Amino acid sequence: MTVQDYQAEPAYNFAYLDEQTKRMIRRAILKGLAVPGYQVPFASREMPMPYGWGTGGVQVSAAVLTPDDRFKVIDQGADDTTHAVSIRSFFERTAGVETTTKTALASVIQTRHRIPEAALTEDQILVYQVPIPEPLRFLEPRESETRKMHSLEEYGLMHVKLYEDISRHGHIATSYAYPVRVEGRYVMDPSPIPKFDNPKLDDCPAIQLFGAGREQRIYALPPYTKSVSLDFEDHPFDPSKAAHPCGLCGAEDSYLDEVILDDKGGRLFVCSDTDYCEERQAQGHRGKDAA
Amino acid sequence: MSDHPLLSVTGVTKRYGAHIGCADVSFDLYPGEVLGIVGESGSGKSTLLNCLAGHLAPDAGQVVFDTRGHGPRDTITMSEPERRMLGRTDWAFVHQHARDGLRMGVSAGGNVGERLMAVGARHYGDIRGKAADWLDRVEIDTDRIDDRPSTFSGGMQQRLQIARNLVTGPRLVFMDEPTGGLDVSVQARILDLLRGLVRDMGLSAIIVTHDLAVVRLLADRLMVMKSGHVVESGLTDQVLDDPQHGYTQLLVSSVLQV
Amino acid sequence: MIRIENLCKSFTLHNQGSAVIQVMTGADLSVAQGECVALTGVSGAGKSTLMRMIYGNYVAASGHIFIGDMDVTRALPRDIIRLRRETLGYVSQFLRVVPRVPTVDVVAEPLRAIGQDSETARHRAEERLARLNIPERLWSLSPTTFSGGEQQRVNIARGFVHDYPALLLDEPTASLDAVNREIVLDLIEGAKARGAAIIGIFHDEAARARVCDREIDVSRFAGVQAA
Numbered sequence: 141m142t143v144q145d146y147q148a149e150p151a152y153n154f155a156y157l158d159e160q161t162k163r164m165i166r167r168a169i170l171k172g173l174a175v176p177g178y179q180v181p182f183a184s185r186e187m188p189m190p191y192g193w194g195t196g197g198v199q200v201s202a203a204v205l206t207p208d209d210r211f212k213v214i215d216q217g218a219d220d221t222t223h224a225v226s227i228r229s230f231f232e233r234t235a236g237v238e239t240t241t242k243t244a245l246a247s248v249i250q251t252r253h254r255i256p257e258a259a260l261t262e263d264q265i266l267v268y269q270v271p272i273p274e275p276l277r278f279l280e281p282r283e284s285e286t287r288k289m290h291s292l293e294e295y296g297l298m299h300v301k302l303y304e305d306i307s308r309h310g311h312i313a314t315s316y317a318y319p320v321r322v323e324g325r326y327v328m329d330p331s332p333i334p335k336f337d338n339p340k341l342d343d344c345p346a347i348q349l350f351g352a353g354r355e356q357r358i359y360a361l362p363p364y365t366k367s368v369s370l371d372f373e374d375h376p377f378d379p380s381k382a383a384h385p386c387g388l389c390g391a392e393d394s395y396l397d398e399v400i401l402d403d404k405g406g407r408l409f410v411c412s413d414t415d416y417c418e419e420r421q422a423q424g425h426r427g428k429d430a431a
Numbered sequence: 432m433s434d435h436p437l438l439s440v441t442g443v444t445k446r447y448g449a450h451i452g453c454a455d456v457s458f459d460l461y462p463g464e465v466l467g468i469v470g471e472s473g474s475g476k477s478t479l480l481n482c483l484a485g486h487l488a489p490d491a492g493q494v495v496f497d498t499r500g501h502g503p504r505d506t507i508t509m510s511e512p513e514r515r516m517l518g519r520t521d522w523a524f525v526h527q528h529a530r531d532g533l534r535m536g537v538s539a540g541g542n543v544g545e546r547l548m549a550v551g552a553r554h555y556g557d558i559r560g561k562a563a564d565w566l567d568r569v570e571i572d573t574d575r576i577d578d579r580p581s582t583f584s585g586g587m588q589q590r591l592q593i594a595r596n597l598v599t600g601p602r603l604v605f606m607d608e609p610t611g612g613l614d615v616s617v618q619a620r621i622l623d624l625l626r627g628l629v630r631d632m633g634l635s636a637i638i639v640t641h642d643l644a645v646v647r648l649l650a651d652r653l654m655v656m657k658s659g660h661v662v663e664s665g666l667t668d669q670v671l672d673d674p675q676h677g678y679t680q681l682l683v684s685s686v687l688q689v
Numbered sequence: 690m691i692r693i694e695n696l697c698k699s700f701t702l703h704n705q706g707s708a709v710i711q712v713m714t715g716a717d718l719s720v721a722q723g724e725c726v727a728l729t730g731v732s733g734a735g736k737s738t739l740m741r742m743i744y745g746n747y748v749a750a751s752g753h754i755f756i757g758d759m760d761v762t763r764a765l766p767r768d769i770i771r772l773r774r775e776t777l778g779y780v781s782q783f784l785r786v787v788p789r790v791p792t793v794d795v796v797a798e799p800l801r802a803i804g805q806d807s808e809t810a811r812h813r814a815e816e817r818l819a820r821l822n823i824p825e826r827l828w829s830l831s832p833t834t835f836s837g838g839e840q841q842r843v844n845i846a847r848g849f850v851h852d853y854p855a856l857l858l859d860e861p862t863a864s865l866d867a868v869n870r871e872i873v874l875d876l877i878e879g880a881k882a883r884g885a886a887i888i889g890i891f892h893d894e895a896a897r898a899r900v901c902d903r904e905i906d907v908s909r910f911a912g913v914q915a916a
Contacts, residue, residue: 296549619788677703
């Protein structure tokens with residue numbers, strides 16, 4: 141089979157981007173994999189969607205997709221939001237690749253704000269959409285200075301942010317985009333995933349790629365990379381979650397969304413990972429709110 | 432008193448195009464000594480201070496610092512990471528405007544703690560304890576530890592900046608008009624504080640100011656600068672009471688008496 | 690202990706047509722341990738100038754001033770600082786202090802400077818202040834608001850808190866009442882007894898006669914006034 145056979149929109153190149161651009165992005169990805177956690181600048185292209193809609197992730201996905209891949213997109217864990225549906229259909233049309241909602245069946249998964257609950261494998265690539273790649277940005281606004289801080293490993297400032305959290309709230313209140321130290325070297329923003337997902341970054345068998353379109357940065361974690369969430373000795377990292385089981389599948393170990401049911405205080409906690417929840421229900425698990 | 436200079440400066444020169452910032456400045460600073468640099472605006476004293484502190488690269492000269500680990504090292508030619516490390520450990524810089532030296536969006540405790548965290552402190556309780564101790568030493572109520580410096584008065588901000596700088600026990604403090612822009616009663620309090628800290632911690636300091644009263648109270652030695660050149664140097668009281676150079680005589684006689 | 694050889698002093702006023710004022714030529718003087726020498730001469734004869742030169746406050750044009758082994762006219766600033774801290778005390782007529790510092794700390798400072806811990810230094814300072822009849826309620830206040838006599842006594846307490854081997858006294862009994870004058874003279878005699886070499890300016894003739902072993906009229910070192 142050739143690339144052309146998959147081409148659903150013959151006016152476009154495979155996966156929308158031209159080959160030179162994909163080559164440029166692949167070089168950035170390889171560099172990112174070679175220096176885990178380091179933000180590699182790349183010449184981000186205009187994409188047929190606005191910034192903030194995952195232009196960075198889409199470009200990375202376009203560069204790594206092959207005709208044989210099976211593609212999955214999640215947004216906050218869900219396969220069925222406008223965002224996820226749009227990006228999935230974008231690649232169905234421009235690459236003609238097969239798509240799926242099953243985590244276990246996907247070879248490339250593009251994600252916004254979550255890591256799937258199911259364990260990933262060496263055969264998979266997880267592509268994160270990143271709004272602001274620089275973990276030091278809100279503490280030090282100068283890009284020239286933050287780059288210097290990275291190159292000299294001056295990360296004291298990162299702990300100042302955590303210190304401020306504890307002094308204000310009594311505990312580290314940062315609950316998403318929680319910074320990690322990669323292989324004892326670069327401090328990295330794991331994109332706005334909940335800190336509940338942070339432990340899944342560490343020693344993950346899959347390749348993890350991070351793309352920031354507006355900020356023009358790509359960074360990466362190769363398989364089995366050590367990734368440690370920053371903390372204090374007397375305030376260790378805590379990947380907390382809501383103290384409820386999933387209302388639909390009864391899972392105790394998954395990250396939950398709170399759904400408001402009415403204006404009388406009725407609410408429902410459900411798995412944010414829709415595929416995980418559906419799999420469990422198919423296996424016969426039932427939560428207290430299951431119909 | 433040690434016989435080895437802590438800082439040995441030779442031939443430091445900085446030009447801005449054809450204009451001279453400072454030219455051929457040399458001096459030794461010994462442990463525990465406070466050196467005042469005076470001169471009118473534009474005399475090159477701030478340029479010199481910035482060259483010494485590694486904020487500006489001089490065109491010529493050496494600034495040799497007696498490092499803890501490796502003995503005397505030229506800080507101009509040492510690598511940037513080493514120089515920045517010095518800036519976080521053995522050196523401190525007190526800016527004239529506290530907001531240049533503080534993080535205005537970070538609490539007082541976080542401001543003081545930053546230098547500790549920068550050198551690897553990772554125990555929240557210890558960091559906070561040290562920050563509280565230092566707030567107390569600079570006479571800031573420890574109840575204010577979680578307040579941002581933007582809610583502090585000018586004098587408090589300056590004292591906070593001093594605490595933030597001294598928490599890691601530096602050996603050399605650069606000060607650029609540390610009491611400039613503060614009213615006189617606040618100035619007196621800060622001078623008193625600095626004097627006590629210099630004595631108790633055995634600090635060496637280089638203070639740039641145009642205020643002769645400040646150097647009389649703080650500095651052991653004085654350098655007088657004019658148009659980028661050092662025109663006179665010596666014991667502070669000797670330079671002020673028996674100035675030898677015409678410019679110094681003019682400077683001293685120009686001070687308003689109260 | 691103090692030896693002055695062929696000392697000359699002139700002032701050059703660069704901003705007044707570079708006028709040179711020769712104020713002292715060929716001054717010779719030596720003071721042994723346990724000896725007190727008074728400088729005399731009319732106002733303007735150069736008594737204070739000589740004292741200031743000995744203290745390193747004024748620069749000598751030529752000649753030597755030895756305090757122990759150190760030649761003040763050749764010494765580096767840091768050597769003079771050490772000399773002042775350890776060896777050479779100076780009681781001037783004026784009290785110059787950092788505003789807001791309590792009197793007891795002002796007096797204790799010379800001891801803190803030679804490395805004594807704050808408690809010992811404070812204790813010693815309190816003794817001196819009590820001896821000089823400074824009321825205890827004033828100890829915690831800054832001396833900047835004190836009366837002239839009180840300031841003078843604080844100054845003396847500070848000058849005598851450390852046992853300097855050499856002392857310069859500029860009008861130590863001026864503006865003191867009889868009782869306090871007596872105490873100050875006792876202090877001076879005490880310093881002599883422990884072997885301090887003292888040079889002083891005393892307008893109070895009775896005081897001078899009581900504590901001084903010799904008098905030197907500095908008018909005889911007066912320089913030739915340059916035109």
